[in-house]
Amino acid sequence: MRIATYNVNGVNGRLPVLLRWLAQTQPDAVCLQELKAPEEKFPAAAIAEAGYGAIWHGQKSWNGVAILARGALPRESRRGLPGDPQDLHSRYIEAVIDMPAARAVAGDAGLTLGCLYLPNGNPAPGPKFDYKLAWFKRFAKHAKGLLAAGTPVVLAGDYNVMPTDLDVYKPERWLDDALFRPEVRAAYAQIVGQGWTDALRRLHPDERIYTFWDYFRNAYVRDAGLRIDHLLLSPALAPRLAAAGVDRDVRGWEKSSDHAPTWVELAEAKATKKTVKKAAAKKPVAKAAAKAVKKAAPARRMS
Numbered sequence: 001m002r003i004a005t006y007n008v009n010g011v012n013g014r015l016p017v018l019l020r021w022l023a024q025t026q027p028d029a030v031c032l033q034e035l036k037a038p039e040e041k042f043p044a045a046a047i048a049e050a051g052y053g054a055i056w057h058g059q060k061s062w063n064g065v066a067i068l069a070r071g072a073l074p075r076e077s078r079r080g081l082p083g084d085p086q087d088l089h090s091r092y093i094e095a096v097i098d099m100p101a102a103r104a105v106a107g108d109a110g111l112t113l114g115c116l117y118l119p120n121g122n123p124a125p126g127p128k129f130d131y132k133l134a135w136f137k138r139f140a141k142h143a144k145g146l147l148a149a150g151t152p153v154v155l156a157g158d159y160n161v162m163p164t165d166l167d168v169y170k171p172e173r174w175l176d177d178a179l180f181r182p183e184v185r186a187a188y189a190q191i192v193g194q195g196w197t198d199a200l201r202r203l204h205p206d207e208r209i210y211t212f213w214d215y216f217r218n219a220y221v222r223d224a225g226l227r228i229d230h231l232l233l234s235p236a237l238a239p240r241l242a243a244a245g246v247d248r249d250v251r252g253w254e255k256s257s258d259h260a261p262t263w264v265e266l267a268e269a270k271a272t273k274k275t276v277k278k279a280a281a282k283k284p285v286a287k288a289a290a291k292a293v294k295k296a297a298p299a300r301r302m303s
Helices: 015-025 044-049 100-106 127-149 182-193 199-203 248-252 273-280 287-296
Strands: 002-007 029-033 052-057 065-070 075-079 092-097 111-117 153-158 229-233 241-246 262-266
Touching: 002 015, 002 111, 002 153, 002 229, 015 044, 029 111, 029 153, 044 052, 052 092, 065 092, 065 111, 100 111, 111 127, 127 153, 127 182, 199 229, 199 241, 199 262, 229 262
Parallel strands: 002 029, 111 153
Antiparallel strands: 002 262, 029 065, 052 065, 075 092, 092 111, 153 229, 241 262
């Protein structure tokens, strides 16, 4: 089962890029961030036509998160991060993915997928940085509760943090940035320390792998990037980790986001290495499944 996270930086403006990537790679489940679209402007019909059911939590001009499932409709289990009823930012959505690929990996109950867009926090120090740390604290509490429940969970999204020097081009230039300050890195390390597995770093412990390249100063061509998009696996799923990577070339497409899709592949519970390789090969979505998704997808999901 392939699960991806992709900060699209405007779902409608980047829709051709998103649809092209979905068609080429056919991930089983996708977390999207920075939709920058209100609820009624989410392109549900186009995504359904591509074979994906979707739930979303939109917001005009800023933020916004969504979860897609290939040939199925995600079953929403949470909208918004608990702990602060006055926080109206659309930054978190959670769903159960109940499809054959998910059941093969996680069991009959399916897999829980949390999609997040953590605050940027700049300038730091200041109110925006304080909000980021408070959000991190609430997220850590929720993540701990998910672990206590013992269900298979993936927490995927734009965390807006580079955990180590290996995750940033020229770290000395980022020491005072809200994405790299010690408080933020410590908050991320605390969450991982609960028992979560940073999937990309688990399989590539010593490689410089980036998920974001700024539009300025030719950053993508120079590979002056950051690793800020992460997928954390609960203990029930960590042994299933078969592969992880970044679709770096997507960042180079015309009118692409400044992020690239980041993904993991999870093997079936009893899969051999040979089976894992076969599972990695993506099959086209059946037309019947695509039609079923299109029919099932709601015309609008209100918060």
